[in-house]
Amino acid sequence: MRVALGVSGGVAAYKAAELVRRLQQEGIDVQVVMTRSAQEFITPLTFAALTGQKVITEMFGNESGAANVQSAIEHIAVAQRIDLLVVAPATANVIAKMARGIADDFLTTLYLATTAHVVVAPAMNVNMWEHTATQENIEALRARGVHVVPPEEGYLACGMTGAGRLASVEAIAKAVCGQLGIRHDLENETVLVTAGPTCEDVDPVRYLTNRSSGKMGYALAEAASRRGARVVLISGPARLDPPQGVEFVSVRSAQQMHRAVLEHLSRATAVIMAAAVADYRPVAPQVKKMKRGNGRVTLELESTPDILADIARGKGDRIIVGFAAETDHVAEHARAKLESKQADMIVANDVTAEGAGFDHDTNIITLYSRDGSEKAFPRMPKIDAAHRILDRVLELRRAGRQLPAAQPAR
C-alpha cells in the first residue's frame, strides 16, 4: 500500500512524524509532501530520515533548482501511484483550498489530481475550527467522500481550551487502515503458511523441482500478518523476501518441510499449505556428481511424506487449508482432495489458465469447503486472492470452530 502524507503548517506538524512510523508498522509505504508553512514547524530532513525517501516540498524545479521532465510530472505520477492521501495535520487554509479546488502548491494539486481515498485530520485553534467558513469547507469535503478524522477537545497550543487538537495518531492510523481495507480481524490466530517449491537432490549438482515461485504463499503470509495474525512462513527455495513481521523458516526438501511443519504445528490455529511440495524424490541421491555416459539412465523415485494428510489426522480445531494446482478436471480433483486429506478447504486453481498459477502475480481461485460450498473468484492479484482465502478461514472460525487452546505470547 502506498500513502502520501500531506503535512501542512500547524503546531501539530511534529506529530506527523509519529504517524509516519505508525503507518509503516502496517507495512504502508509513506511519501511525505509538505507545504511551505509546514517547513516552519518541522524540517523535511526528519521525514526523509524516517521514510528513506525524498520529501516533496515544491511544485516546480528539483533540488538543484532546474526543472526537468521528472519534476514536471511528479504531481501526476504521485497521484497515480498512491492508494490514499492523508493530510495530517490539515490547517484551516489547506482545508479551504481543498474545498474550493485551489491548486497553488504540490499538496493541493495532488489532492485534485488523485482519485485515491482521501483522509483529512484537521488541527487548529478552537475559533478557527468552529468558524462557519471552516465548518462549511469540512462539510463540502465530507459530501465529496473525504474521510474527516475530527479534532479532539482539550488544551490547545494557543492556550485556549476546546475542539481543535489533532486527533490521536492511533485514530488517524485507524481511519487510514479502514479506508485501505486493512483489518485486524485475525489477531487471535497463529497462521502457519507453507510456500514455494521443494528441491529433491539427484546428486550434489542436480535436483528435481517445480515451477512454483512462492508468490501465493508469501502473499498469504503478508496478508495474514497485516490482519494481525502471528505468522510462521515455512518456505522452500524462493526468490522472494519474507514479509516483515513473519517468523521465517527456510527449508529445501519435502522431508525438511514435513519436519518443520510438524515442529511448528502445535502453535498454529490455522494451517495453509500453499507450497508445491514434491510428490516424489530420488530413492538414492548420489553422493558424487553423476558422470555423463552413453545410453539411458533410470532414476528411481519414491513418495515423499504426505504433509497435508499427516497434519489433518490430529488437527483438533485447527483450520486446515490445502491447495490443488491442477491442469484438468479442477473441481473433481479439488473435491477428492478435500475428502482424502480431511482438509477444511481446498483452494483450487487451473495452472494452465491465463494469468493463474505458477510465477504469475495474479491468480484465479475457487474455494471448496467441507460444508459443500464452492466459491469461484475472477482473476485478481495474488495479495487479493490471499485476502479472499483468509476471509473464508475467518468464516469457518465464526461458523463454530473454537480456537485451539494453548497460545504462547507473541
Ligand SMILES: Cc1cc2nc3c(=O)[nH]c(=O)nc-3n(C[C@H](O)[C@H](O)[C@H](O)COP(=O)(O)O)c2cc1C
Ligand atoms: C505559530 C503558528 C501556529 C499555527 N498553527 C496553526 C494550526 O494549528 N492550524 C492552522 O490551521 N493554522 C495554523 N497556523 C496558521 C497557518 O500556518 C497559516 O494559515 C498558513 O498559511 C498555513 O499554510 P498551509 O496551509 O499551506 O500549510 C499557525 C501559524 C503560526 C505562526
